[in-house]
Amino acid sequence: MIEEEFIIMEKKADAVVKTEEVKTTAEEGKDTVLAAEEAAPAKPRAKRGPKPGPRTGKKADKAELKPGVVLQFQGSETTVEEAVEKIKSQFVSEGHRVSTIKDLQVYLKPEESAAYYVINQKFAGRIDLF
Numbered sequence: 001m002i003e004e005e006f007i008i009m010e011k012k013a014d015a016v017v018k019t020e021e022v023k024t025t026a027e028e029g030k031d032t033v034l035a036a037e038e039a040a041p042a043k044p045r046a047k048r049g050p051k052p053g054p055r056t057g058k059k060a061d062k063a064e065l066k067p068g069v070v071l072q073f074q075g076s077e078t079t080v081e082e083a084v085e086k087i088k089s090q091f092v093s094e095g096h097r098v099s100t101i102k103d104l105q106v107y108l109k110p111e112e113s114a115a116y117y118v119i120n121q122k123f124a125g126r127i128d129l130f
Helices: 058-062 080-093
Strands: 003-012 015-025 031-033 070-073 076-079 104-109 114-119 123-128
Touching: 076 080, 080 104, 080 114, 080 123
Parallel strands: none
Antiparallel strands: 003 015, 015 031, 070 076, 104 114, 114 123
């Protein structure tokens, strides 16, 4: 009895895959499918980097533009950052903690040389700008 084995191979996505193994018997002339096995695992595709163009997502949100604002009035000047620091120090001197500030609204009134503020929609106050 003469037995012959044939392996049917297919090429898919740069990987050779053994689809089925056929065993033929000379006397019977019948084909028998033994098993479908992979000869070599398919290679995973290499990941590409991000596409060029405008960035979107979390990284773009972190890089927001924060302009420096200088307020000048009748020969005096101050920055918004200085006003915010004065507001924080006054809030702490009143017995509060800086970590409790969740919302801060500042109203600048240069004609009065003052800034009014509201913290967390509860606490209001006034500081001198110049």
